[in-house]
Amino acid sequence: MKRILIVEDEPELQELLCAYLQDAGYAAAVAGDGAAALDLFRAQSFDLVLLDIMLPKIDGFGVCAQIRRQSQVPILMLTALDGETQQLRGFGLNIDDYVTKPFSMPVLLEKIRVILRRSGEAAESRLHYRDLVVDLDTREAALDGRPLDLTAREFELLRLSSRLKRLIPWIRLPIRSASM
Numbered sequence: 001m002k003r004i005l006i007v008e009d010e011p012e013l014q015e016l017l018c019a020y021l022q023d024a025g026y027a028a029a030v031a032g033d034g035a036a037a038l039d040l041f042r043a044q045s046f047d048l049v050l051l052d053i054m055l056p057k058i059d060g061f062g063v064c065a066q067i068r069r070q071s072q073v074p075i076l077m078l079t080a081l082d083g084e085t086q087q088l089r090g091f092g093l094n095i096d097d098y099v100t101k102p103f104s105m106p107v108l109l110e111k112i113r114v115i116l117r118r119s120g121e122a123a124e125s126r127l128h129y130r131d132l133v134v135d136l137d138t139r140e141a142a143l144d145g146r147p148l149d150l151t152a153r154e155f156e157l158l159r160l161s162s163r164l165k166r167l168i169p170w171i172r173l174p175i176r177s178a179s180m
Helices: 011-023 034-043 060-068 084-092 105-125 152-164
Strands: 003-007 027-031 048-051 075-079 097-100 126-129 132-135 140-143
Touching (some): 034 048
Parallel strands (some): 075 097
Antiparallel strands (some): 126 132, 132 140
């Protein structure tokens, strides 16, 4: 079951989104402010983040920037701010889509479905974890942009551990760079 983090400060909309996503077969967790969202994101694994911009404590742009430092999880901004400047700022932070309030629940659900499908396809060929990139097609890996010199067995272990990182977030592997 895909897990979605809802970051929204309006209780009525939190409940509506949570119920709608659960009815559609998703597991949903809710954070009412930016700091709580980051705490939840660090503690649990999510397949997508629905992110409001106007939040208490840390705004949605700040939350997005901090998430992007550690993850490429799909982010869909869901906000009342409909200006071009805000949308461009969001896309500049590598969000996957931007939806303005008011919105259609069926359209939102379809956007979520499409984003999750595309992210699943991308995840199959290229895995990301913090500064580590594992390319399954070329069987190459890089850490901080530097290629890693791996044996076939080391690559396979790295591939498996990269996939498991969502289940075991504390996993650490001793790896050496090709430049070492």
